[in-house]
Amino acid sequence: MKIITEIKTAVQNFLKCGVTGWCLEVMFTSVESIAAGDWRLMGKTSLLMFPIYGLGALLGPIGKGVDGWLGDGGGRTDDPGMLPARDRAIRHGMIYMVLIFAVEYASGMWLRSHGMCPWDYSGRHSNINGLIRLDFAPLWFGTGLLFEQITKKKGG
Numbered sequence: 001m002k003i004i005t006e007i008k009t010a011v012q013n014f015l016k017c018g019v020t021g022w023c024l025e026v027m028f029t030s031v032e033s034i035a036a037g038d039w040r041l042m043g044k045t046s047l048l049m050f051p052i053y054g055l056g057a058l059l060g061p062i063g064k065g066v067d068g069w070l071g072d073g074g075g076r077t078d079d080p081g082m083l084p085a086r087d088r089a090i091r092h093g094m095i096y097m098v099l100i101f102a103v104e105y106a107s108g109m110w111l112r113s114h115g116m117c118p119w120d121y122s123g124r125h126s127n128i129n130g131l132i133r134l135d136f137a138p139l140w141f142g143t144g145l146l147f148e149q150i151t152k153k154k155g156g
Contacts, residue, residue: 009153010057013057013060013150013151014054014055014057015054016057016150016151017053017054017055017056017057017147017150017151018050018051018053018054018056019050020053020056020146020147020150021049021050021052021053021054021056021143022045022049022050022053024143025043025044025045025049025053026043026044026045027043028043028139029042029043029044029045030042030043045118046118048111048116048118049118052103052104052107055103056100056143056144056147056151057147057151059092059096059099059144059147059148059151060147060148060151060152062095062096062099063091063092063095063096063148066091066092066095067083067088070083072088089145092144092145092148093141093142093144093145094141095144096140096141096143096144096145096147096148097137097140097141097144099144100140100143100144101132101137101140104131104132104140105128105129105131105132108130108131108132109129109131112131117131119131121133
């Protein structure tokens with residue numbers, strides 16, 4: 001029965017991250033439309049983005065795994081060997097940002113090779129092969145932490 005519960009939780013977290021990512025993208029592209037002089041604030045996304053954002057459900061477990069690997073996964077700050085919560089959040093945000101960039105790049109390469117990539121950052125500053133924008137680093141840092149929070153076990 002425990003495996004059923006774990007699968008159910010994993011699916012729920014995948015769905016939470018997929019929907020959250022879609023909403024964030026629609027809001028971001030709506031605000032971005034102002035720069036183009038379109039005050040209708042029309043946002044957009046693609047159905048293809050849902051599973052990519054859904055992978056955000058893996059970030060929390062990866063962060064916990066890194067904490068355990070480094071020996072400070074207990075979350076207690078009264079132990080001098082434990083990392084303070086603020087520092088842990090910075091560590092997690094940095095890890096998540098790098099992982100999000102890696103998934104964005106890899107999925108973009110795969111989608112582009114099939115003529116289906118819904119984004120193209122070519123011509124934008126700080127882009128790499130039109131697939132990622134390094135100036136989005138703070139956005140991915142925050143998005144990773146948000147995904148961690150919305151998938152965190154209650155009371156955990």
